Amino acid sequence: MDRTDYIYLNINSLSTLGKLRKQAYEKFNKLAKNQPIYRWNKDSWMQFESELDEKTLDDLDFESSTFISIDYDDKEINSKHPSSLCGLVNLGSTCFMNSVFQCLNNIPEFIIKILELNDEINAPIISEYKKLVKKMWSGKYNAINPSSLLDNIQDNLPHYSSYRQQDAQEFMNHFLHLIHAEFSMKTTVITELFYGQLQSTVKCLGCQQTEITNEPFTFLPLSMMNSNQKSVLYVKTDGEQRLVSIKVNSSIFFLKDLIDCFIKQHEPTLTSERIRAVQLVDNVITDLYETRQSLRNIREEELAFVEHPEKTDNEKYIKCQFVDHSTNELFRPSILLICPNQNCSYLHLSEQIDQLLGHLCSMTNAPASAFQLFWRDRQEKIFKLNVETNRNENLPYISAIRITMATKWVDIYRKHCIINHSTDNSMLAKLLTNFFREDYLDGDYHCLKCSKRTVAQHKSYLCLPLPHVLIIQLKRFIYDTNSNEKIDTYIRFPLYELDLNEYTVKDDNNNNKLENSSSTKYDLIAVANHTGSLLSGHYTTYAKNNEDKNWYLFDDQYVRKLNSDKDIVTKNAYILVYVQKNLIIKYNK
Numbered sequence: 197m198d199r200t201d202y203i204y205l206n207i208n209s210l211s212t213l214g215k216l217r218k219q220a221y222e223k224f225n226k227l228a229k230n231q232p233i234y235r236w237n238k239d240s241w242m243q244f245e246s247e248l249d250e251k252t253l254d255d256l257d258f259e260s261s262t263f264i265s266i267d268y269d270d271k272e273i274n275s276k277h278p279s280s281l282c283g284l285v286n287l288g289s290t291c292f293m294n295s296v297f298q299c300l301n302n303i304p305e306f307i308i309k310i311l312e313l314n315d316e317i318n319a320p321i322i323s324e325y326k327k328l329v330k331k332m333w334s335g336k337y338n339a340i341n342p343s344s345l346l347d348n349i350q351d352n353l354p355h356y357s358s359y360r361q362q363d364a365q366e367f368m369n370h371f372l373h374l375i376h377a378e379f380s381m382k383t384t385v386i387t388e389l390f391y392g393q394l395q396s397t398v399k400c401l402g403c404q405q406t407e408i409t410n411e412p413f414t415f416l417p418l419s420m421m422n423s424n425q426k427s428v429l430y431v432k433t434d435g436e437q438r439l440v441s442i443k444v445n446s447s448i449f450f451l452k453d454l455i456d457c458f459i460k461q462h463e464p465t466l467t468s469e470r471i472r473a474v475q476l477v478d479n480v481i482t483d484l485y486e487t488r489q490s491l492r493n494i495r496e497e498e499l500a501f502v503e504h505p506e507k508t509d510n511e512k513y514i515k516c517q518f519v520d521h522s523t524n525e526l527f528r529p530s531i532l533l534i535c536p537n538q539n540c541s542y543l544h545l546s547e548q549i550d551q552l553l554g555h556l557c558s559m560t561n562a563p564a565s566a567f568q569l570f571w572r573d574r575q576e577k578i579f580k581l582n583v584e585t586n587r588n589e590n591l592p593y594i595s596a597i598r599i600t601m602a603t604k605w606v607d608i609y610r611k612h613c614i615i616n617h618s619t620d621n622s623m624l625a626k627l628l629t630n631f632f633r634e635d636y637l638d639g640d641y642h643c644l645k646c647s648k649r650t651v652a653q654h655k656s657y658l659c660l661p662l663p664h665v666l667i668i669q670l671k672r673f674i675y676d677t678n679s680n681e682k683i684d685t686y687i688r689f690p691l692y693e694l695d696l697n698e699y700t701v702k703d704d705n706n707n708n709k710l711e712n713s714s715s716t717k718y719d720l721i722a723v724a725n726h727t728g729s730l731l732s733g734h735y736t737t738y739a740k741n742n743e744d745k746n747w748y749l750f751d752d753q754y755v756r757k758l759n760s761d762k763d764i765v766t767k768n769a770y771i772l773v774y775v776q777k778n779l780i781i782k783y784n785k
């Protein structure tokens with residue numbers, strides 16, 4: 197027998213032989229048929245047939261610590277399971293390391309390159325890692341012991357000698373850098389597969405000078421949306437609407453303060469009187485918030501800031517609604533127009549309406565025939581707005597304007613808004629948008645041209661080509677002076693077609709240089725999970741097997757097939773490993 201794997205079973209002496217068999221086979225992912233169980237008895241194996249299944253271990257004189265053995269058919273296993281499904285023994289709080297090795301072990305391109313390396317290579321970590329990978333892919337073992345590789349890693353990074361729980365993401369980064377360093381070359385399998393470039397632009401708001409720097413990265417650390425970041429929909433008078441992130445600190449308690457932060461960070465020319473905070477549900481304003489209201493009672497996803505245009509005492513506000521021509525539904529939030537208190541005609545509104553139609557056209561390419569205009573009187577009666585006849589005519593008691601758009605164009609407009617706001621389809625997209633959004637270096641930036649500290653606008657982009665393997669860290673661990681905590685927020689992330697196109701550097705015509713759009717798209721290949729708290733926890737890995745395309749759980753020495761793809765996305769996800777769509781290749785033994 198060339199398979200010898202050990203496991204520990206904790207079993208009550210009153211338990212039956214049948215239960216013991218079931219438990220032992222389950223631990224090895226095998227079916228408990230009616231094979232005998234063997235017990236080590238001084239110098240030989242004693243056989244216990246399944247007829248004894250009802251007997252307790254006490255009845256059968258099993259001692260409190262006993263070696264048992266089970267049989268299973270190797271041929272059956274090999275045909276049922278792809279190779280490379282191999283557990284890793286925990287050497288004492290080393291699940292962080294096992295979890296990382298399992299993530300890497302399921303990146304086919306990387307493993308092929310490692311196995312192709314010359315055995316004579318003078319690099320202790322790479323050679324040990326190659327030995328480990330070879331064993332893991334041999335199909336001979338259910339679980340193996342990675343201690344010789346760990347020994348070599350500890351020689352280079354002594355803090356991994358303590359057998360304490362460590363951060364898996366940090367370890368992955370260290371491990372990839374160790375391998376890269378051992379090659380002592382500029383371009384290695386690590387740079388080829390894992391390295392990307394981030395371009396960061398910093399524009400001084402004093403002199404408008406822009407500074408551009410490029411830096412390599414091996415992973416994207418994404419901050420979790422937490423209390424120091426608020427997302428609010430901002431609806432402008434000219435029709436534009438966008439989701440803005442507002443940085444806040446713990447002293448922000450009232451809506452008024454949030455509006456002040458918003459103005460400072462996004463619209464410094466506005467005054468707080470011109471921002472109205474509203475509750476917006478399905479594009480309908482359902483409540484007007486008082487500025488002294490506590491933020492605690494406001495649902496962030498329903499909060500919108502509506503810009504009010506400036507008006508004189510002789511003018512009033514009227515609402516402009518945007519309605520789907522056939523369904524009569526509002527397809528976006530209303531905005532406010534201004535018109536004279538008395539004797540309002542189309543002429544007074546035409547400029548504002550033209551601006552709104554221009555906005556809708558620019559988003560959808562809809563022709564003029566897609567729109568119709570109406571006005572509403574005080575009794576809620578609706579009349580068609582006629583550009584010619586109402587041009588100079590008084591529209592008595594006008595209370596609202598309504599712009600309708602044909603359904604076909606409404607659908608295009610809605611799609612555009614979803615992409616812009618990235619609200620619903622994926623929370624990961626929201627974190628990415630947040631990572632790549634424009635922010636401000638307030639007093640932290642020293643401008644060489646102004647030769648002083650100034651306020652600067654900062655934004656990052658991904659450079660092309662993107663890395664073949666994209667590692668995303670969901671930053672669940674917060675270490676600061678007041679508290680150490682783990683954020684358990686559930687983040688939805690896509691298994692297929694994560695598209696990074698919108699975060700890439702574009703040329704002046706807003707095109708990126710790659711013609712093949714698939715190269716900005718990624719499929720998920722592995723997830724490192726962390727369960728438990730900041731101080732004590734456990735790491736496991738979900739990974740997709742390249743041979744049978746099934747997802748498996750790797751939990752130290754145990755490997756188990758997942759029942760459903762739905763099990764992959766959990767609030768424990770900590771590291772996401774994505775592989776570029778055109779890269780997944782088959783590994784032939």
Ligand SMILES: [Zn+2]
Nearest residue numbers: 400403643646
């Ligand atoms: Zn400057």
